[in-house]
Amino acid sequence: MRPKAELHLHIEGTLEPELVVELARRNRIHLPTFDVEAIRARYSFANLQSFLDVYYENMAVLRTEADFHDLAAAYLRRAAGQGVRHAEIFFDPQAHLSRGVPLNVVFDGLSAALKESELSAELILCFLRDRGAEEAEQVLRAALPYREHFIGVGLDSAEVGYPPSLFRKVFEIAAGEGLHRVAHAGEEGGPDYVWEALDILRVERVDHGIRAMEDPQLVARLRAERIPLTVCPLSNVRLRAVPSLRDHILPAMLDEGLLVTVNSDDPAYFGGYVDDNYEALRRELGMTDDQLDRIARNSFEASFVQARL
């Protein structure tokens, strides 16, 4: 299997229905159903928000350090089986703090799993853009005592209506701490969100970024500066950002000379882990081995940390 890095992966989005049920039993949490297939049957989404509603609801089962450890350990095992050699992993501390789960529980559980893994793996702390800039700054300050546990900050959750420019200050603070910076932009939002992420947040990578292709000047900038884009094809289909994989703009992005990578985003919800995304591109879009090898090489070039290969 082709070696690759995974750079756009929400650890909470790897929570498989089987683990939802196991953790609910372990933590004595009531679920509307304990039937794995019934849980999975809900995973049909009209847009990003309809997915986020289920994603946040399922997280209620994550309570203890052992839960976060087991979540990350399961992902790292599956990723290794899909050829992943290095992963830069998003997590959403506000989604846990707001449920009364303290930061040390999240950091200790995730970090222990990363340390045990055969993969090289790092954490990127994401701000939930729909909870606003003030709370983002509070969570960053609260996380700074754990500075050695994460390499960067990101911006995720509901995109439209929450432009990157709202988060200028917290990204400046992060830059001052020597943290890497990424942001989801151009998933549902337009090219203006990608411009703001670059110009105002000074991001070093753009997550998704597929709508950047609507603006030739932006494409020229991304190409000239070799700014990586972490594209998630199966996610885009499941969240209806594109009508079908056959309509995906990824081959055109590659033809434009952009530094495109392929990633799984929230694999427990979108029907596949990272190599399943590569395989779907081959099957549905006829992408060649040469093209897929190039994408895999891009993933290492786009990594913040060089993998221990």
Ligand code: ADE
């Ligand atoms: N959080 C988890 N997955 C996400 C996505 N695809 N877009 C925005 N926020 C997310």
Ligand code: ZN
């Ligand atoms: Zn994402």
